Structures are given as structure tokens and as C-alpha cells.
Amino acid sequence: MGRIEKHPILGDLPERREVTIYLDGKPYPAQEGDMIAAALIANGVSTLRFTKNEHKPRSIFCGIGRCTDCVMIVDGKPNVRTCVTPVRDGMQIRTQEGTGSWEGGGAK
Amino acid sequence: MTRAELVIVGAGPAGLSAAIEAAKNGVKVLLIDENAKPGGQLFKQIHKFFGSKAHRAGVRGYVIGQQLLQETEELGIEVWLNSEVCGIEDSGHLLWVIRDGKESVQVRAEKLILSTGASENAVTFPGWNLPGVMGAGAAQTMINVHRVLPGKHIVMVGSGNVGVIVSYQLLQAGASVEAIVEAAPKIGGYGVHTAKVCRAGVPFYVGHTVKKAYGTDRVEAVDLIALDEKFRQIPGTEIHLACDTVCLATGLTPLTELAWLAGCKFDFIGALGGNIPMHNEKMQTSVPNVYIAGDIAGTEEASTAMEEGRLAGVNVACALGHCTAEHAKTRSDEIWENLNALRCGYFGQRRRDAKDLILKKGADLGI
Amino acid sequence: MNAELKIKGAPSIEELRASPAFPSYEELRRGPIAVIECIEEIPCNPCEGACPFHAIRVGSPITNLPHLDVEKCVGCGRCVAACSGLCIYVKDFTYSETTCTISFPFEYLPLPEVGQEVEMVDRHGNVICKGTVRRVNNAKANDNTAVITAEYDKAYFEDVVNMKRLGI
Numbered sequence: 001m002g003r004i005e006k007h008p009i010l011g012d013l014p015e016r017r018e019v020t021i022y023l024d025g026k027p028y029p030a031q032e033g034d035m036i037a038a039a040l041i042a043n044g045v046s047t048l049r050f051t052k053n054e055h056k057p058r059s060i061f062c063g064i065g066r067c068t069d070c071v072m073i074v075d076g077k078p079n080v081r082t083c084v085t086p087v088r089d090g091m092q093i094r095t096q097e098g099t100g101s102w103e104g105g106g107a108k
Numbered sequence: 109m110t111r112a113e114l115v116i117v118g119a120g121p122a123g124l125s126a127a128i129e130a131a132k133n134g135v136k137v138l139l140i141d142e143n144a145k146p147g148g149q150l151f152k153q154i155h156k157f158f159g160s161k162a163h164r165a166g167v168r169g170y171v172i173g174q175q176l177l178q179e180t181e182e183l184g185i186e187v188w189l190n191s192e193v194c195g196i197e198d199s200g201h202l203l204w205v206i207r208d209g210k211e212s213v214q215v216r217a218e219k220l221i222l223s224t225g226a227s228e229n230a231v232t233f234p235g236w237n238l239p240g241v242m243g244a245g246a247a248q249t250m251i252n253v254h255r256v257l258p259g260k261h262i263v264m265v266g267s268g269n270v271g272v273i274v275s276y277q278l279l280q281a282g283a284s285v286e287a288i289v290e291a292a293p294k295i296g297g298y299g300v301h302t303a304k305v306c307r308a309g310v311p312f313y314v315g316h317t318v319k320k321a322y323g324t325d326r327v328e329a330v331d332l333i334a335l336d337e338k339f340r341q342i343p344g345t346e347i348h349l350a351c352d353t354v355c356l357a358t359g360l361t362p363l364t365e366l367a368w369l370a371g372c373k374f375d376f377i378g379a380l381g382g383n384i385p386m387h388n389e390k391m392q393t394s395v396p397n398v399y400i401a402g403d404i405a406g407t408e409e410a411s412t413a414m415e416e417g418r419l420a421g422v423n424v425a426c427a428l429g430h431c432t433a434e435h436a437k438t439r440s441d442e443i444w445e446n447l448n449a450l451r452c453g454y455f456g457q458r459r460r461d462a463k464d465l466i467l468k469k470g471a472d473l474g475i
Numbered sequence: 476m477n478a479e480l481k482i483k484g485a486p487s488i489e490e491l492r493a494s495p496a497f498p499s500y501e502e503l504r505r506g507p508i509a510v511i512e513c514i515e516e517i518p519c520n521p522c523e524g525a526c527p528f529h530a531i532r533v534g535s536p537i538t539n540l541p542h543l544d545v546e547k548c549v550g551c552g553r554c555v556a557a558c559s560g561l562c563i564y565v566k567d568f569t570y571s572e573t574t575c576t577i578s579f580p581f582e583y584l585p586l587p588e589v590g591q592e593v594e595m596v597d598r599h600g601n602v603i604c605k606g607t608v609r610r611v612n613n614a615k616a617n618d619n620t621a622v623i624t625a626e627y628d629k630a631y632f633e634d635v636v637n638m639k640r641l642g643i
Contacts, residue, residue, distance in 0.1 A: 001257040004281050008584045009154045009168065009619045013255055038254035046239045046326040057325055059239030060258070063246025065143070066227055069237075083246075084144070156559035156618070158519035160537050166521040166559055168618065280583060284643070294481040299515045300560030306484035307637050309600030314482050453516030453538030454476075 003042050019089035036082035036093060037063075037070045048072050048082060052098030072096045076103040112138035112186075114424055115203060115217035117193050117366060120148020121410045122402025122417035123223035124176040129421025131183040134430045138215065139185055140205060142192040146180075147173045148225055149245070150410055152252045154280075155273055162446055163411045170252075172410070193366060196220075200370040200398040219397050219424045222367055223417060226360040226381060226403035231265060235321030235330075236354075244274040244357035251281040259353025263330050264288045265318055268296040269409075271357030275305050278355075285310045286351050291317045291335055298455065318354065319346060327354055360407040370398050375469050379462040380406030386470040390423035390440065391416055394475050399424060406466065408459055412450055419443045477514060485598035486514055488633075496531070496543040503633075504568040507550020511541050512562045512636075525557030552578045556617035568632055575629040576609065581621045583640045586611055594639040595627050602639055604631045 005013050017032040021039060030039035037048065037060050047057035048070050061069035065084035074080040074093050078100025082093075094103070114130050116123045119141035127139045139146075153169025164172050180187065188207065195204035203215040228243035230236065240259055244266065250258045260283050264275045267290035275285045285305065293315050295302055302312070319333040319341060334345035361382045364374070372385040373394035384406050391399045399420040402413035419440060426436035451460035479487040491497045496511035503510070511522065511531070520533040522541055530547035531554060533539050552565045555578055564579040577595075587593050587608045595606040606625035613621040627635060 001259055004251060004255045004257060006584050007255070008280055008582050008621075010252065010255070035254060038250060038256045041250065041258060042256040048239075056237065057239050058237065059242075059326070060246055060250075061230075061237075061242050062228060063242065063249040083249075086144075156521075156620070158517060158559050160518070160520050161524065163518075165519060166557060166618075171618075279640070288484075295484060298517055298560070299477065299480045299486065300513055300517070300562045302480070302484035303486070303512065303598065304561055307596055307598050307600050308640065309596075310484075312482070312484045449537055450518050452536055453518060455515070455517060456538070 001041055001044060019087055021087050021089075021091045021093060023093045024095055030087045032087070032089075034087045036072070036074065036080075036085050036087055036091070038083070039087050040082070040093075047095060049096035049100075050098070055097075071100070073100050073103060078102060109214050109216055110138070111216045112136060112218070113428055114138070114219045114221065115140060115215055116221040116223060117141075117203075118148065118223035118225055118402070118404070119143075119146035119187060119189075120223060120225050120402060120413065121150045121173070121176065122225075122404075122413040122420075123148070123221070124180055125414040125417030126221050126223060126401055126421035126424075127185050128176065128179050128183060129418040130425050131185050133422065133425035135425050135428055137185050138217075139180070139187045140191050140193060141187070141189055144190055146177060146187060146189065150176075152245075152248045153410060154252050154277060157411060159411050159450060163450065169410060196366055196369040200395050217397075219399070219428060220370070221391075221399045221401060221417075221420050221424060222370070222404055223400070223402045223413075223420075224363045224366060224404050226362045226407045228356065229359040229361055230356055231317070231358045233318045233320055235323065235327065238321055238323050238327045239325065240323065240327035240352055241321055241354045242356070244270050244355040247353065247355045248274045248277060251277060257281055257283055259351075260284060261286055261351045262353045262355055263318070263349060263351045264355045264357060266290065266296070266357030266359070267302070267312060267314070268357060268359070269298060269301060270360075271355070272297040272301040272305060274355060274357060275310060276301065276308075279305065279308055279310075283353075286349050287332065288312050289316050289318060289332055290314045291339060293337075313347070316347075317341070321354055327352060330354060360403065362404045362407060364404055367393065367398070367400065367404065370395050372398060372400075373473055375466070377406060377462050377466060379458055380408070380466075384466065386466055386473055386475060388470045388475045389444070389467060391420035392423065392475060394470075394473055406459070406462065409450075412447060415443050415447045415450070419447075480514065483599070486512060490514055494540055496541045498543065498545050502545045503566060506569050507565055507567040508545060509543060509548050509550060509552070509554055509563055509565050511543055511554070511558075513541055513558075513560060516540065519559060521557045521559055522554045522563065525554045527551065527553060552622060555580050555622045556612075556620040561620065564636060566632070568629060570626060573629060574626045575632050576624055576626050577606075577635055578610070578622055578624040579637050581623045581638065582619060585641050586613065586621055587623065587638070587641060593625060593641070595625060595631065595635040596637055596639050597634045598636050600639070603634050604628055606635070606638060
């Protein structure tokens, strides 16, 4: 949905280091300090996960780490709250199906 | 085992104000917050606050936040971020804290202030869980903190101050607000806030609610529907609106889990958001060493949260022997005057009555 | 009480005329004058302290409606950016034979340029007429509440309260 480059109260968007994150293998540009969900939404991504029983799409709801609607598999770990987790250059994110699974096999 | 004279859980406006007030009186404070950054909801408030000079009227919320953080730093207050309090034992004296999602630590506290705020309510309708349907606070976080637009065509549900202010901020962020929907027959928010969005062309639909949200991958449209005097949907009155985001600004409920764990006595105060720990005029709960301040004590606003934080802070300082009872009384009276000034008039009187009821119930409980 | 304000979102002219800070028909046309559209008892008083001529009174309790002393008000406009509710503007009916001005608060981007033709709106966002921007005051002291002065045809004097956002 885009970034707010200029804002009448908050001023210009500060310059931050560009990083690359991967969603289901596809690269997306992000900025250092972004929360994962914010970076994905800025890139026009609507769906962060699908529900277990009816495979329905979900995205952020509370935006502050309380409701868990935004969880995705991040660097192999499922159920990561993407609205409060910052991006990392090279981060591998997967659209989570249901309750997700540990990638690379087995519980940690 | 970490020991602290005063532990404050929640570094929003109430917690920061409590920490500053206590520290100014010489208390050794440990301020704990589960987020990566302090400030609670304060840094999202980019509008100028109301009140008087004493309430920092005319100053934008996030600037007040910066001032509070600066004072916190200058006073050398210890702050633990990314730290979740997940357990309380021994009548609020022992806390279990998980730091950075890795380390579990115990904290022994002589006094405890809980200032954990509130969380947004949801209203449900078919399609409410589609991507693009979110809390108004979530949209506000996206635009004012993350500088990302959650959508371009917003329908706002709820015409209280949160709904109207976030609508205005969405306009400032470059989105279009297609409608503000209010179930009650009258708009809830301040007239000066509604006038701003009204002259920006945003229409209000009072006596309406969202019947259904449509969309496959995300919200694409909603049906609004009129309500009768008993809030029942009137068939045939549907209004179809295209949109890509629906924001729910339908009230807040205090986050009181830690007060339950500490053993505080509660009562239900509908006007302030639900089940609330009872307290006295010092913000002290039924558990003598546990105090509360801010939205946990009833959902109001940042201005009252800061005053309640100061009130808890000075009374804890007195209870710990850091200041005289005279000083605590004088300062408390000053703060109560500020609080009462914020809780009068057409909008404030209801909150004043609710707060008076809490104090009465607190007194009845012997607090 | 204020029925139209609580249903439509903006006050009716009758609701405004009943308030002590909305100048009368004659007072509005005498020269530069502040117009305060604040008709609810909310705890707020920065306008009182902002006026260097002490023309605005709120008093105690701070939920009192603001009261404008039209004899003291010179229309300097300091109150416009000071009002947290952005509900004050200054109008000058006497600007010229055929035109008047309004100085109003504006917190959107892009800001217009001096000389730019813009669309003036009423309290419901309806475009009423065109206006020409004469001044854009975005001084640091206003803390990002720009005060824009626009000149427009005085046939539309009363209805105009702001300008339409640009680029939408």
C-alpha cells in the first residue's frame, strides 16, 4: 500500500539502510528497522497466513503484538508476530498455513 | 534475583509519569515494558492535546512522549524493554520477567505500579476477519509509527474520539475515508474533531452499522445497514460502499491480567471499559503494595493517564518513606485538581461519575 | 443540544450563532476578526493564552465555552494555530470591494503556493467557490499547523471555512 514519504506533521521519511527480505522465496525491498508486517504491507502484500480449518486469508488486526493474527514462519520458526518483529537483511519469511511448522524438521 | 524499591509495569504515559514522579522523590525505580520502545500509545498521537497549560495543551502527543523519555533518562531511571512480566506472586512482591524472549528472571519489588493500558475491542460481522479489517489503533500504528499506509479507502466504524482522530490522521497520511459509521443515533466524539473531517468531505452515518464485509483476498466493499431504536438491523436499508480497509474504533478494555494475578479486587464499571481493579484516592488497590494508573484503571485518555501516574508515583514515594505525608498530600491535591478539570463538562462528567463510583467501592472494600 | 453537530459532524449556523465566540452578522463584516467554532464544553483553553490582546476568555472551569470580545479582537490570527481543535479562523470582509479573505488552519500536504488558485469549501467539504492563496504561514512556532490566507469572492463570505485538500 506504499510508504508515507512526506507527512505534514512527522516530516520526511528518514533515510534508512535498504535491506532485502524474502516472502515464499520472492525478494521484497524493506528498510532497516521495519517491522516485518509493515514492510510486507508497504509492498502490497495482503495475506500473511491462512487459517487451519477453512484456509482463509488473514492479515494484521491489532498491530501491536497482542492478537496474533499476523503470525508467519520467519527464518524457519512458526508463529512469529510479524507486527512487532523487525526485519533482517536476507530474512526468509513464509506465509503460514494453520499453526505452522518448524522448518528444517523437529521442535527446537 | 533483582531487587527494586518500585517496579512499574508498562512504560506508556502513566508508567513514565509515575516513574518520573517517584524518581524525583528519590525512589529507585525499575520500569518494565514488553515492547521494543517505550511510550505506549503516546507516540502515535500526532495531534495537539487539549486541556490547560498544566496538561501540556497545544503540545502534540509524541512531543510530550519525547519530553517524558528525556526526563526518564535525565533521572537515570532503569528501563527494561522487550521484557514481559508473565507472573506475579507473593501479593505483588515477586515478579517473573522474560527478557528478550530468552532469559527468565525474578524481580523482588517493595511496591508495584501496574500501568499496562488497554486493548481495542472488536465488533464482529460476516467478513470481519478478512485482511484489511483491523483495529483503528492498528491503522494508527501503521501510519504514524511505521509510516506505511494500511489501505487507501477506509471505512471507520465508531465515531468516538479514537475513530474521528484516526480518520483525520488517515487523511493526513494520504488515504481517503469513505465513511464514519456510528451505531448510536448521535456522534460520540468531540465536535471540533468531527468538524475537521466533515469539512474534508468525510460523511457520517449515525444509526448504522456494518452488516457485512465482502472480498476474497482482502476487503473490497462493505454493506452498511440502518439500525432501529433497539439497535436491530432494518432490512432493505443497505448501503454498499467500496473500500479496501475497515477500521474498528469500538472501544477499549483495560489490560488487567497482572492485577488479577496480584490478587486485586475488581468490579465492573461499564463506562470505563469493563472489569477494573478498585482503588483509593492514592491509586492504591486492595493489595496494599500494588497501585494502578492510566487505562488499566479505566479507559480515558493520555492526559488523565499522566496525572494518575504522578498520583501513584508520589504516594508510593511517601509509602516508601522518601517524602513526607504533607508533601504527598499537597502534590496529590494538585493532581486531583488537574484530574477533576479534565473530567467535567458534557463529555467528562460521565467519567467523573464512574471514577467517583470506583473510589466509593474502594472505600467500601476498605482500601 | 447541538443536534446537527452530533448527527452531521459539523455545526449548523444556528448552533454557531448561539455560542459566545461566534461574531454577529455586523461584527463579522467590520474588518479582520477571529471566528471560533467551539460550541461544546471540553476541557481546553490554549486560545485564551494565545491572544496577545486578551480578546478570548475561557476562565474556570476550563470546560467553559470560549468567549470572544469583538472590541479587543484585531484579527491578528495568533489563535488560529494555537487552537488544538483547529476550529478558529480569521475572516476579513473588508479586504477589497469584491473580495474577502479567510486565514485558516491546514495540516495536509502538499501546501499550496502563494498565488495558487484553490477550491474553498464549506463545513461539509462541499466546494463553494475558487480562492487565491495570498499567504502560507508555516512558521516553526505554529508546530506544523500551517495558517493559509486565501482571497475569495465575498458573495460566498459566510459559507467558506477552509480549502479543499490538494491532489485528491
